[in-house]
Amino acid sequence: MNYIEARVTFDHPDPPLAGDLIAGAFFDFELQGVVVEDPQLEPEEEWAEDAVARPAGHAVIGYLPEDERLDLRRSVLEAEIARLGNHIGLIYRLSYRAVDEQNWAESWKAFFWPQKIGERIVVKPSWRDYTGSPGEIVLELDPGMAFGTGTHPTTALCVQLIERHLQPGDSFLDIGTGSGILLLAAAKLGAGRLCGGDRDEMAVRVAAENLRRNGIEGRRVCLAQGSLAAPFRGRFEVVAANILTHVIIELLADVARLLRPGGRFICSGVIDSNRDLVAGKMQDVGFEVLEIRQKEGWVAMAGKMA
DSSP states (O other): OEEEEEEEEOSSHHHHHHHHHHHHHHTTTOOOOOEEEESSSOOTTOTTTTTOOOOOSEEEEEEEESTTHHHHHHHHHHHHHHHHHHHHEEEEEEEEEEEEEEEHHHHGGGGOOOOOOOSSSSEEEEOOOOOOTTEEEEEEEEOOOOOOOSSSSSHHHHHHHHHOOOOOTTTEEESSSSTTTTHHHHTTTOOEEEEEEEEEEHHHHHHHHHHHHTOOTTTTEEEEESTTTTTTOOOOOEEEEESOHHHHHHHHHHHHHEEEEEEEEEEEEGGGHHHHHHHHHHHHHHHHHHHEETTTTEEEEEEEEO
């Protein structure tokens, strides 16, 4: 399948806030995977000398399948970005270009190298060689088209909290699983029953393949396509959601329903300015906030259900 690259190049006094809101516009019409370009981020130490150059400006990029829904998705995106422009004073330019899936899938791999994202967890792309040090847990990942590589601060923070709050044997649910990286981390840390869901059918397929690649299969794994928490029943010891602020707030009542007494909720994808808002909403539905971590303007939280 071919794709249309939708690029929103923007200028705003608070780039993380603007980027989060623009990413939310993609998410709202079921395109979760986006690329965020930030000229202020330093390249990782592990990047090769021929890695891709730093971007010239701030941009959020999504890849729209060139199918019967393309025109509708473009119209919705354009209307939402225009609304943001008026609401927050966003200066932006929205452009499109056709992208062949095979060429795109090869070119973006230059960005992705093995990287340690937790105390012990290393993400290794499937096309790179890496030998882990003693004690490291290596996750082999192929994100597929338009899903994150797992090295963004929101994912790293989420993985770190899973390392701290998941106990061996815990049942684990990942809402909005994307490439399945949180499921992989939980499995390698000793979780028991594993469930993950995503609105995007492709995400479910990618997550299933990544689990298989890491030797995680069988009756302990359940993957489902559907809207957020809707496909799931039963209770879990740990629920994770690495999504966006407004989605996390919408999810809280469902998460409380899905957690066992004393269960832990781990969420990420919250920008720093929304930290108190999310913490307050968690407390309103009965969570004790256990831990808050922050990195590069992003926040992740762990809470315990009474």
